[in-house]
Amino acid sequence: MKLHKKFTAGLLACVSLSQFWSGAAGADAPAGSPVDAAVVKVTPKVVAWRRDIHQHPELSNREVRTSKLVADHLRSLGIEVTTGVAHTGVVGILRGGQPGRVVALRADMDALPVTEQTDVPFASKVRGKFNGQDVGVMHACGHDAHTAMLMGAAEVLAGMRKDLHGTVKFIFQPAEEGPPTGERGGAALMVEEGVLGAPVQPSAIFGIHVWPGEPGTISYRPRGQMAAADSLTIVVKGVQTHGAQPWHGVDPVIVSAQIMTALQVIPSRQLNITSAPAVVTIGSIHGGVRGNIVPDQVEMKGTIRTFEPEMREDFLKRIRRTAEMVAQSSGATAEVTVEPYAPVTYNDPQLTNQLLPSLRRAAGDDKVRDMLPVMGSEDFSHYTRVVPGLYVFLGINKEGVPTGQAAENHSPQFYVNEDALPVGVRALTFVALDYLNEPRS
Ligand SMILES: [Zn+2]
Ligand SMILES: [Zn+2]
Structure with missing residues (x-):
């Protein structure tokens, strides 16, 4: 997850886990069902893997140790394994x-x-x-x-x-946070390398x-x-001159200020934001070398966030028009470049409906909630462009810590409450089983 923006666990944690989620199992999955029993059995391993991976974090496109751990495990289960997908990705097929x-x-x-600034014993x-x-390296996003x-x-x-009715394809993906400069990677490259194609082609994808x-x-x-x-x-070009006599040149600094202000008028006055939110932020602006010189150029960098393809197209057109026309009004020019980063992470409404009961069985009826849209982006969206998908959030706060007070993803204090991990295992398992068991028309 990209927003472009403590735990002293011991073995005791594992003991408390079964209490936590057997009570939250829901009516359809009474404690003692085969899935329950299997998740109870695997949970100490899940906690151990998570701590091991946490202590040995690897940056995007460098997930060599992690992908070996995954591949070895899948092979030990008799799952067909392909490695080296999109650099370090691992794909498993369970028939x-x-x-x-x-x-x-899918997991990243x-x-x-x-x-890392946490005090967990397995801190990186x-x-x-x-x-x-x-740089320091930390699993600060919970991957x-x-x-x-x-x-x-x-x-x-x-x-x-x-x-099992059908086949489960396990996708362990590298570089969700974006590959290093000059490299390619992540979900887009996995899709390009055929992860959603032969030998078995999924008709739905699920992620947490x-x-x-x-x-x-x-x-x-x-x-x-x-x-x-x-x-x-946005690169604004003017004409350099002395700061004391700006009328002899064209000031790209003041034009940039006008463009920045004008851009904010688009979502507030020109887009129907009742249908979906839209944000444009200029996060970086550079120009000039000293106070008494009007420079010839200013460069602004920003990010645009949208939820609907039509609104996105319209927004991009208006950004371009606004920047160009505002610059023109002062005799400057503005070059606008937009690079697509990630499409919208889209939950297929029918699939979401169909799988809600599975999520409720995993977490408990009162623990599955709808939410507001998230303005962060996620490269899971590259899969949901190809097949219907469902992407959900699993709460991992410390017990009793209100949501607004916990460290956000990407914080050096980001913390994962391991008591929530079995809920995630159950959700992945139930969703797969229920989707495959659904009568096909
Ligand atoms: Zn992230
Ligand atoms: Zn993330």
Whole structure:
């Protein structure tokens, strides 16, 4: 998850886990069902994998150790494994004993250039190089939890392979946070390399992201769940002159200020924001070398967030027109460049409806909630452009810490409450089983 913006766990945590989620199992999944029993059994392993991965985080496109851990585990379960997909990605195919459809489950594996500031005993001390800079490396977005939960779900599902109707494709993806400069990677490259194609082609995909919500809750939104993100660059060109006599030149600094202000008028006065939110932010502006020189050029960089393709197109046109015309009114020019970053993460409404009961079985009826759209983006969106998908959030706050007070994803204090991990394993497992068991028309 990209927003472009403590736990002293011991073995005791594992003991408390079964109490936590057997009580939250829901009426359809009484404690003692085969899935329950299997998740109870695998949970200590999930916690151990998560801590191991947390202590050995790897940056985007460098997930060598993590992907080996995943591949070895999948092979040990008798799952067909392909490695080296989109650099370090791992794809597993579990063929059930009964005929049926194909469902994909996805986890991301990469860590962030963040120096960890938690006091968990397995805190990362790892340092690495990111775009040439020496950085601390931390699983500050919870992808360690995603990977461990999917490894757990793979073990549970492999244990019931004989009765499985259809096939489960496990996608362990590198570089969700974006590859280093000059490299390609992430979901877009996995799709390009055919992860959603032969030999088995999924007709639906499911994924989970952890976030600082009430522990063990699952939050979802039909249709647009997370925003489309586009990177914006505007280069304003004027004519350099002395700062004391600006009329002898064309001042790109003042024109940039006018453009910045004018851009904010678009969402507030020109877009119908009752249908979907839209945001444009200029986060960087550079121009000039000293106070008494009007420079010849200013460069602004920003981000554009939208939820609907038509509104996005309209917004981009208006941004371009506004920047160009405002510049023209002063005799300057503005070059606008937009680079698509991620499409909208779209939850297929029918699939969402169909799988809600599975989520309720996983978390408990009162722990599955709808949510507001999230303006952050997620490269899971590249899969949902190809097949219908469902992407949900799993709350992992410390017990009793209100959502607004917990460290956000990407914070050096980001914290995962491991009591919520079995809920994620259950959600992945139930969604796969229920989707495959759904009568096909
Ligand atoms: Zn993230
Ligand atoms: Zn993330």
